[in-house]
Amino acid sequence: MPTLIKNAKIFHDMFDILIADGKIKEIAPNIKLHDGVVIDAKNKLVTPGLIDVHVHFREPGQTHKETVASGSKAAAHGGFTTVFAMPNVTPTIDTPEAFENIMDKNITDGIVNIKQYAAISKGLLDEKVNELGKLAELGAVGFTNDGHGVQTADTMLRAMQTAYTLNKPIIAHVEDDSLLHGGVLNAGATADRLKLPGMTGLSESSQLARDLVLAAKAKVHYHVAHISTKESVELVRIAKKYGVNVTAEVTPHHLLLADHMIENDNAMFKMNPPLRSEEDRKALIAGLLDGTIDMIATDHAPHSKAEKAGSMVTAAFGITGLETAFSLIYTFFVKTGIFTIEQLIMWMANKPAKIFNLESGVLEVGKPADITIFDTDQEFEIREENFYSKGKNTPFIGQQVYGRTMLTMVAGKVIYKENY
Numbered sequence: 001m002p003t004l005i006k007n008a009k010i011f012h013d014m015f016d017i018l019i020a021d022g023k024i025k026e027i028a029p030n031i032k033l034h035d036g037v038v039i040d041a042k043n044k045l046v047t048p049g050l051i052d053v054h055v056h057f058r059e060p061g062q063t064h065k066e067t068v069a070s071g072s073k074a075a076a077h078g079g080f081t082t083v084f085a086m087p088n089v090t091p092t093i094d095t096p097e098a099f100e101n102i103m104d105k106n107i108t109d110g111i112v113n114i115k116q117y118a119a120i121s122k123g124l125l126d127e128k129v130n131e132l133g134k135l136a137e138l139g140a141v142g143f144t145n146d147g148h149g150v151q152t153a154d155t156m157l158r159a160m161q162t163a164y165t166l167n168k169p170i171i172a173h174v175e176d177d178s179l180l181h182g183g184v185l186n187a188g189a190t191a192d193r194l195k196l197p198g199m200t201g202l203s204e205s206s207q208l209a210r211d212l213v214l215a216a217k218a219k220v221h222y223h224v225a226h227i228s229t230k231e232s233v234e235l236v237r238i239a240k241k242y243g244v245n246v247t248a249e250v251t252p253h254h255l256l257l258a259d260h261m262i263e264n265d266n267a268m269f270k271m272n273p274p275l276r277s278e279e280d281r282k283a284l285i286a287g288l289l290d291g292t293i294d295m296i297a298t299d300h301a302p303h304s305k306a307e308k309a310g311s312m313v314t315a316a317f318g319i320t321g322l323e324t325a326f327s328l329i330y331t332f333f334v335k336t337g338i339f340t341i342e343q344l345i346m347w348m349a350n351k352p353a354k355i356f357n358l359e360s361g362v363l364e365v366g367k368p369a370d371i372t373i374f375d376t377d378q379e380f381e382i383r384e385e386n387f388y389s390k391g392k393n394t395p396f397i398g399q400q401v402y403g404r405t406m407l408t409m410v411a412g413k414v415i416y417k418e419n420y
């Protein structure tokens, strides 16, 4: 049966959207429907479903932190219709068997589209490259050791060369372990004030410089995960000019927060990469605005209460993001006039789709009916009791924001709704 979304505000103009067979059939003012379901968008903002190329759903092996079911519900609640899941679970997604099992789980338990990455090397730490060809055949959308940097150039180069022949991207968590020195937040005045061990941004940028040289040689699509320093932004800027097939993502927390905002030893501010300096944060914003950084990705990293309790020294790295990303970016960047709503949708839907070869990510006739309705007028508070994620670990709890998800639809089917 067809569905008609009436009174949809698409950016600044009003349309109706006709949906049938899971696809968008027509976008025009005043469409008439004789038989079918009508959803009144009530002049609220209607966007393509958001796409997040970096989430951690923790299955198998860490289901106390998150499951495919809870994580995908969190995605739908945040207005996301497609997510890309990381392979740093237990055991790591590094064999064809592990890959097939998680693909089955994603399909059975996921309520949004879930794309799956596979690991570059066994256990994420080994220097022997996995059977990438077989993993690609089974549906791996890219290869990554996210959670760890690939420490040797030879391993990274071989992974890149194979990924290139398979036409798959390498997603790089760039981190040189020799420069970490047990750091739990950015090295600098804040780490000194809090008397906590700091880690330098050179750990990221020095390995990124190496990788960009290797990627130029291998010609692979090389995607930088959670870019966080001004040196890294400048390296990507230069590499793009030089013709390297490089793309980059930045998280909402690195766009919004800097290390000087950490008042005390609070594990909600512990993530990898850490919050950097205000200068770095400004460089990330500038990098997005000039096209050096291609998209926003949450790095949704749920952990249990116990794992985030206590000092930054012992707590787990990572914060959740799926249920706060849109409202935070909307409130602090769009409402304030730093970004336009068109740019937000470009970075959270259009470009992730284009760069990772998805059909979705735009509201156009013939495309999948992956659609979200947001209320951008009413302020609300981010509360942990409203999270579908098992992870409540975010420093944004208690924050007043705009941009509540009213309805999320995947392939024409409503998977989340509030007051509809």
Ligand SMILES: NC(=O)N[C@@H](CC(=O)O)C(=O)O
Pocket: 056, 088, 146, 147, 148, 173, 270, 271, 272, 273, 299, 301, 302, 317, 318, 319
């Ligand atoms: N970002 C984090 O701080 N943690 C991630 C790993 C990662 O993204 O590197 C996690 O898996 O918890």
Ligand SMILES: [Zn+2]
Pocket: 146, 147, 148, 173, 225, 226, 272, 273
């Ligand atoms: Zn990472």
Ligand SMILES: [Zn+2]
Pocket: 054, 055, 056, 086, 146, 147, 299, 301
């Ligand atoms: Zn991650």
